[in-house]
Structure formats: structure tokens, C-alpha cells
Amino acid sequence: MHLHINNVSKTFSRSGISNTVLNDINFNVSSSQFLTLLGPSGCGKTTLLTIIAGFQKVTSGKIILNGMNVSKPCSDLGFMFQNYALFPWMSVRDNILFPLKQQKISKREQESRLAELLSLSRLEGKENLYPSQISGGMKQRTAFVRALAGNPEVLLMDEPLGAVDHQMRQALQEDLERLWIKDKTTVVMVTHDVDEAIYLSDRVIVMSSDQGRVVGDIQIKDPRPRSRSGPQYHKYKDILTSHLNQAYIPCKDEKESKGVEAA
Numbered sequence: 434m435h436l437h438i439n440n441v442s443k444t445f446s447r448s449g450i451s452n453t454v455l456n457d458i459n460f461n462v463s464s465s466q467f468l469t470l471l472g473p474s475g476c477g478k479t480t481l482l483t484i485i486a487g488f489q490k491v492t493s494g495k496i497i498l499n500g501m502n503v504s505k506p507c508s509d510l511g512f513m514f515q516n517y518a519l520f521p522w523m524s525v526r527d528n529i530l531f532p533l534k535q536q537k538i539s540k541r542e543q544e545s546r547l548a549e550l551l552s553l554s555r556l557e558g559k560e561n562l563y564p565s566q567i568s569g570g571m572k573q574r575t576a577f578v579r580a581l582a583g584n585p586e587v588l589l590m591d592e593p594l595g596a597v598d599h600q601m602r603q604a605l606q607e608d609l610e611r612l613w614i615k616d617k618t619t620v621v622m623v624t625h626d627v628d629e630a631i632y633l634s635d636r637v638i639v640m641s642s643d644q645g646r647v648v649g650d651i652q653i654k655d656p657r658p659r660s661r662s663g664p665q666y667h668k669y670k671d672i673l674t675s676h677l678n679q680a681y682i683p684c685k686d687e688k689e690s691k692g693v694e695a696a
């Protein structure tokens with residue numbers, strides 16, 4: 434697997450006003466790497482992730498996956514949206530089967546992959562329930578294995594644990610790590626949570642809200658499973674927090690709204 438983000442820039446224009454959200458972003462993602470994009474709200478993380486997924490076009494630059502230009506969504510790139518985005522009218526089983534049905538593999542293969550994913554996510558016995566009937570953690574695990582079901586080469590996740598409380602979030606980070614270690618799918622995850630980035634990532638790219646630039650590229654070499662109270666963990670926390678402090682520059686929307694208030 435080779436994923437290259439080459440000189441990617443993105444400018445949104447509306448009513449003659451242009452807003453440059455990403456400015457010449459460059460990095461390569463290695464096979465089986467868990468890479469996190471960390472940055473303040475509004476710095477362009479979702480924009481970059483949706484560009485990598487092929488949902489949005491670049492203004493300039495390229496996304497190259499295995500030598501091919503990505504310009505539209507493809508099954509090699511799995512996407513897990515913020516807040517799970519499960520289909521509410523489908524059971525857990527049908528949600529997980531959805532990408533498998535699109536791949537037109539045999540019913541037997543679908544059932545065997547489903548059984549494997551239900552076991553991996555500890556959702557056996559819950560397969561006939563609907564999203565409204567399961568807990569937030571179960572929804573998160575359903576969304577995760579649904580994104581994994583089609584065996585994507587790269588899994589893109591936008592703040593997958595954004596909607597749960599602190600304790601649940603830590604437990605889910607452990608679940609997520611366990612599921613990832615099993616499959617070792619290449620991951621690009623978006624978060625604004627420093628702890629989450631350190632706990633899960635092999636590498637963290639820090640983005641600044643000043644026109645979406647990369648201001649840090651840090652390898653996390655602490656062996657897994659990581660201790661949240663160990664000295665290594667605290668060392669990385671200091672490094673990432675200091676990068677993040679530099680990365681925080683009030684975004685345009687904020688400056689504009691402050692200007693309006695002052696007037």
C-alpha cells in the first residue's frame with residue numbers, strides 16, 4: 434500500500450471571497466501505519482480527509498493511492514464518519530453487510546465475514562438490533578467494523594470517538610487499538626484530542642489553523658499497549674501540546690465574528 438498526499442491545496446470560494454483551507458500539504462502514509470491528523474477546530478482536518486477519500490476535489494495537488502490518482506470514492510478507501518452515521522433503518526447485521534453486498538461476493542462469504550466481524554467487535558447476539566436499541570459504544574464498534582467489512586486498504590476515520598464521555602472514550606480507544614492490531618489496516622484518523630492521538634498513533638501530523646499548514650510530524654515510539662501514566666506518554670503529551678499551542682491561530686470565521694461583534 435502506498436498513499437501519497439502531494440502538494441494538496443484547497444480554496445473555497447463564495448461570492449467573490451476565497452478561503453484557503455489547505456496550503457501545500459505533503460506527506461506519505463506507510464503500509465499498516467496508524468497516522469493521526471491533529472489540529473484545532475476549523476484547521477481543515479475534515480476537508481483533507483474527505484479529499485483523501487475522493488469525496489471532494491483538490492484545488493491543486495494530488496492524492497495517489499498505489500500509483501493511481503484518487504479523484505472519486507473507491508472501495509480501497511473505507512470511510513468512518515463522525516457520529517457513526519449508521520443507517521438507522523438497518524439492523525447491526527445489515528449495516529455491517531452493506532459494504533459486503535456492494536462488493537457482490539457470494540452469500541456464503543458474506544455470512545462468514547459477518548460472523549468474523551461480529552466476533553471481533555463483541556457484537557454477537559446484537560446483530561438483529563437497530564442502532565436506536567444499542568449503546569453508543571456498540572454503535573461505534575458497529576461503525577468501525579462496517580468500515581472494515583469491505584477490506585479497504587486504508588481506513589479513514591473522522592473523529593470516530595467524538596460523541597462519547599471521557600471514560601467511554603478511553604475504553605473505546607482500547608477497543609479500537611485491539612481491532613486495529615488484529616487487521617493492521619492502514620489508518621488515517623482525525624482528532625483534536627492529544628491523549629487519543631498519543632494512545633493510538635504511530636505518527637501524528639499537526640495542522641495549524643493558519644491556512645491549513647503542517648506544523649509538526651511526530652513519530653510515537655512508545656511500545657503498545659501504552660500506559661497512560663508512563664514517562665514516555667507524558668513526554669509525547671508535552672511535545673504534542675506545544676505543537677498544538679503553536680498551531681492555534683484564531684481561524685478566519687472566528688476573526689470575522691469578533692470583528693462583527695466589535696463593530
Ligand SMILES: Nc1ncnc2c1ncn2[C@@H]1O[C@H](COP(=O)(O)OP(=O)(O)OP(=O)(O)O)[C@@H](O)[C@H]1O
Binds near residue numbers: 478625686
Ligand atoms: N464546503 C465548504 N464550503 C466552504 N467552506 C468550507 C466547506 N467545507 C469546509 N469549509 C471551511 O473550511 C474550514 C475547515 O473546515 P473543516 O471542516 O475541514 O475543519 P476541521 O479541522 O475538520 O474542524 P473541526 O475540528 O471543527 O471538525 C472552515 O473554515 C470551514 O468553514
Ligand SMILES: [Mg+2]
Binds near residue numbers: 479480
Ligand atoms: Mg472536522
